[in-house]
Amino acid sequence: MAAATTITSVNPADGEVLRSFDAHTADETVERIARGHRAWLAYRQTSFADRARLMSTAADLLDADADEIAAVMTAEMGKTLASAAAEARKCAAGMRFYAERAEAFLADEPGDADSVGAVAAYTRYQPLGVVLAVMPWNFPLWQVIRFAAPALMAGNVGLLKHASNVPQTALYIEELFRRAGFPDGCFQTLLIGSDAVEAVLRDPRVKAATLTGSEPAGRSVAAICGDEVKHTVLELGGSDPFIVMPSADLDKAVAVGVTARTQNNGQSCIAAKRFIVHADVYEEFAAKFTARMAALTVGDPMDPGTDVGPLATEQGRLDVEELVDDALAKGATALCGGTRPDGPGWFYPPTIIAGIAEGMAIHGAEVFGPVASLYRVDGIEEAIELANATEFGLGSNAWTQDSDEQARFIAEIEAGAVFINGMTTSYPGLPFGGVKRSGYGRELAAHGIKEFCNAKTVWVGA
Numbered sequence: 385m386a387a388a389t390t391i392t393s394v395n396p397a398d399g400e401v402l403r404s405f406d407a408h409t410a411d412e413t414v415e416r417i418a419r420g421h422r423a424w425l426a427y428r429q430t431s432f433a434d435r436a437r438l439m440s441t442a443a444d445l446l447d448a449d450a451d452e453i454a455a456v457m458t459a460e461m462g463k464t465l466a467s468a469a470a471e472a473r474k475c476a477a478g479m480r481f482y483a484e485r486a487e488a489f490l491a492d493e494p495g496d497a498d499s500v501g502a503v504a505a506y507t508r509y510q511p512l513g514v515v516l517a518v519m520p521w522n523f524p525l526w527q528v529i530r531f532a533a534p535a536l537m538a539g540n541v542g543l544l545k546h547a548s549n550v551p552q553t554a555l556y557i558e559e560l561f562r563r564a565g566f567p568d569g570c571f572q573t574l575l576i577g578s579d580a581v582e583a584v585l586r587d588p589r590v591k592a593a594t595l596t597g598s599e600p601a602g603r604s605v606a607a608i609c610g611d612e613v614k615h616t617v618l619e620l621g622g623s624d625p626f627i628v629m630p631s632a633d634l635d636k637a638v639a640v641g642v643t644a645r646t647q648n649n650g651q652s653c654i655a656a657k658r659f660i661v662h663a664d665v666y667e668e669f670a671a672k673f674t675a676r677m678a679a680l681t682v683g684d685p686m687d688p689g690t691d692v693g694p695l696a697t698e699q700g701r702l703d704v705e706e707l708v709d710d711a712l713a714k715g716a717t718a719l720c721g722g723t724r725p726d727g728p729g730w731f732y733p734p735t736i737i738a739g740i741a742e743g744m745a746i747h748g749a750e751v752f753g754p755v756a757s758l759y760r761v762d763g764i765e766e767a768i769e770l771a772n773a774t775e776f777g778l779g780s781n782a783w784t785q786d787s788d789e790q791a792r793f794i795a796e797i798e799a800g801a802v803f804i805n806g807m808t809t810s811y812p813g814l815p816f817g818g819v820k821r822s823g824y825g826r827e828l829a830a831h832g833i834k835e836f837c838n839a840k841t842v843w844v845g846a
């Protein structure tokens with residue numbers, strides 16, 4: 385008999401194995417899909433008030449567990465303890481957001497009955513059924529909750545295939561919804577590898593899928609769902625521009641730039657990755673940015689004094705290192721960082737690379753670590769052209785007090801979001817998603833809850 389596949393939690397701060405779990409077999413996976421489908425047949429009939437009560441209970445439990453689950457997240461993927469606790473509390477707030485608003489978001493939408501010769505015409509939003517969520521490790525709670533809270537409030541049920549390096553967090557989320565009183569099967573974690581995803585997507589009881597992760601993973605899920613004619617939402621990578629113009633509040637831009645590049649140890653899809661700075665303020669920005677990046681404390685993510693912990697995986701650090709080494713070998717300069725430290729754990733220092741040219745791999749890639757690419761431009765035309773010179777289109781950031789420049793950035797940057805004079809952030813109340821190869825569909829706000837609904841047209845005659 386073949387040995388069971390294991391899914392393992394490893395501490396990226398020291399490489400120690402924390403826990404191992406047997407992956408679910410194909411039969412166990414099918415049983416969970418069946419349980420989810422059975423749960424949905426009853427759960428879809430529940431009222432918004434009932435679902436809101438369950439969701440609010442789950443939010444209260446999560447708030448109470450915040451410090452405990454934060455320690456698990458930090459141990460599994462290396463984010464600092466403070467940021468992990470903040471993530472847990474943000475999730476609880478996101479759950480309450482949908483508990484309070486789902487009914488209004490999904491209320492019947494009146495149509496123009498007169499123009500279609502009807503007594504009544506409207507759109508009704510109904511749940512689809514079992515939805516598979518394939519999720520990444522970088523915000524191991526938030527990525528899941530921003531899918532699960534609206535999906536469950538809409539009357540869908542969820543199956544989670546979490547990243548293989550965060551099984552403890554994945555199991556916690558299933559348990560959280562169970563403890564809150566959601567009926568058996570409404571939210572289940574599948575402990576499976578990515579090779580087992582196709583069978584789940586092809587099961588007729590699974591009606592739709594959402595994936596947050598890399599482009600190859602998104603392409604694979606979308607291709608299978610295309611073949612099955614199932615709806616997908618894809619939240620993929622990003623290489624967000626952070627543009628600084630002469631009228632910007634430079635100190636604020638520097639402070640936000642440092643956070644935006646290094647939060648979550650540099651592993652955020654909407655991190656500022658390419659700093660595009662006007663020549664008039666380039667030298668001053670570069671000096672201040674370098675001083676603050678170099679002053680960050682890298683170390684044990686459990687330690688409250690740490691700003692930047694390890695990267696989540698050994699491969700992740702190798703990928704970052706390769707991009708930096710290639711750029712330096714081809715003539716770029718490291719204003720700070722640029723060399724991995726000795727010792728255990730997958731640490732990489734805050735780094736700024738200047739003098740990037742087109743032939744360097746770093747120019748087009750998404751750098752998933754605390755490495756900023758710094759560019760000098762001579763004006764707004766060049767800034768916008770460089771901002772858009774990427775296959776990605778997730779978030780973007782521009783710093784300027786000039787209202788004409790603001791209007792141009794808002795109109796001309798090709799991205800799912802433009803933040804002016806503030807950090808690109810995902811808020812429950814604002815839609816989140818990308819264009820180009822950053823994906824399609826939207827999460828959060830009213831847009832997010834409607835993604836996994838049948839917008840049913842209703843026409844009633846006399």
Ligand code: NAP
Binds near residue numbers: 579599600622
């Ligand atoms: P990843 O390798 O694509 O993994 C993400 C998830 O997809 C994991 O659960 C993974 O499972 C699964 N997966 C991988 N290949 C698959 C396949 N062929 N078929 C089905 N599932 C597959 O992503 P990552 O490198 O860990 O995460 C970083 C990426 O996610 C970055 O590009 C980042 O920008 C992006 N991201 C985007 C957003 C957003 O909202 N747009 C948010 C966060 C992260 P296994 O772990 O078992 O391989």
